[in-house]
Amino acid sequence: MxxxxxxxxxxxxxxxxxxxxxxxxxxxxxxxxxxxxxxxxxxxxxxxxxxxxxxxxxxxxxxxxxxxxxxxxxxxxxxxxxxxxxxxxxxxxxxxxQDWVKLTQSQFDPIHVSERLWITPTWHEAPTDGSINIELDPGLAFGTGSHPTTFLCLRWLDANMPQGATVLDYGCGSGILAITAAKLGASHVVGVDIDKQAIRASHDNAAQNNVSIDVYLPDAQPEGQFDVVVANILANPLRMLGQMLAGRVKNGGQIVLSGILAEQVDEISALYQQWFDMKPATIQDGWACLFGTKRA
The missing domain is CATH 3.30.70 (Alpha-Beta Plaits)
Structure with a gap:
């Protein structure tokens, strides 16, 4: 009608x-x-x-x-x-x-993150050429791979995460970064988020991708340090959580920070330089990704 x-x-x-x-x-x-x-x-x-x-x-x-x-x-x-x-x-x-479901689905195509990494909604056929595919549908929790901050973190994980690494995804949203780390060969992945909807979404999305990740609210997260800590949140929480996040990274481990505007790079990089040897940022569409190695 x-x-x-x-x-x-x-x-x-x-x-x-x-x-x-x-x-x-x-x-x-x-x-x-x-x-x-x-x-x-x-x-x-x-x-x-x-x-x-x-x-x-x-x-x-x-x-x-x-x-x-x-x-x-x-x-x-x-x-x-x-x-x-x-x-x-x-x-x-x-x-x-119209078929409004199909119309909505037509707005979300597979995302080619890198030579081998794809983010594919479940209604699209996944690549079958040996690529690593993350099945993820748009939902209530943040993170489908299309936003520059998520995209930059995904590319870093694909290019730099050591095989068998332990990974903490702080502010996991949909779980996309945690799931990707697991598919790329992480030995243990933990996600943390303040939103109960994100906890639920991360569990569901991990099951859909046949990987295991542990997801917690901040007050319930286990102690311990990780080889890689990824925090795709925003500049203000990155300021407030700097010491805590630094404490979750093993000596010699890596930190990856995003949700940062290009003009905020110098400030956030200087803050984390207290604990890490920070590298030059990567920038996309006005958003930045920072990363560094923790000093002993």
Missing amino acids: PFLQVNIVVPSSHAELLSDELMEVGALSTAIEDAYAGTDKEQPIFDEPNEPSAEIWEQSLIIAMFDADTDVDAAVAALPANMRPVKEAYTITEVAD
């Missing part, structure tokens, strides 16, 4: 309230976007690298979906008078029904 899509451009200060009112008059769903998305006036509000951020868009586009048999003009007329747009201020288009 088709749907009717109603687009309304309003000042952002009114967008959430009008969105709620549209649900009250029969909308099946509403979404709010930057009215200038895709143009020179588009405004980032989520701290994209190298871009100034606004607290709110100047103008918002409300997208409301209604059943095909809805009298949209009557629904709009039922809105409170102080929020009711004039006829010329909104557009109505018919949207054909």
Whole structure:
């Protein structure tokens, strides 16, 4: 069955309230976007690298979906008078029904990380040429391999992790780095995350990939040191957790840090230089990955 899509451009200060009112008059769903998305006036509000951020868009586009048999003009007329747009201020288009699951899946293709390493959603056929494949579907926990920080850590693991190493993935999210370490030949892998959803996702994703990893909340994590510690989080927690993370790395072991903006590299590298011989960062799309060897 088709749907009717109603687009309304309003000042952002009114967008959430009008969105709620549209649900009250029969909308099946509403979404709010930057009215200038895709143009020179588009405004980032989520701290994209190298871009100034606004607290709110100047103008918002409300997208409301209604059943095909809805009298949209009557629904709009039922809105409170102080929020009711004039006829010329909104557009109505018919949207054909689709297989929304397939449409969503079509947006996620396999990711070729390195010559031998792939991240492949389960609905795609995995490579069969001897490559190492990580089966991972987009979910609630962070980390599908597409973000530069995850990608940089994956490439480091593929190129540098010693066979049989013990690995700690601190801030494991979906478990992608921990699972990759296990598939690359780590002898023991531990993941830690503050989010219970991430713990669940990491366990499920590890089972899907036929590898064993141990995943804990921070308060429950076991003591001990590791050959490799990976922390793909953000600069502020990396600042606060520096001494703790350094203490989890064996002398001569490796630390890998990401979630860092390019302009934060010098500060974070200097901080970890207390314990590690830090190497030059690798940069991708404004994000950085730092790594170093722990001094005895």
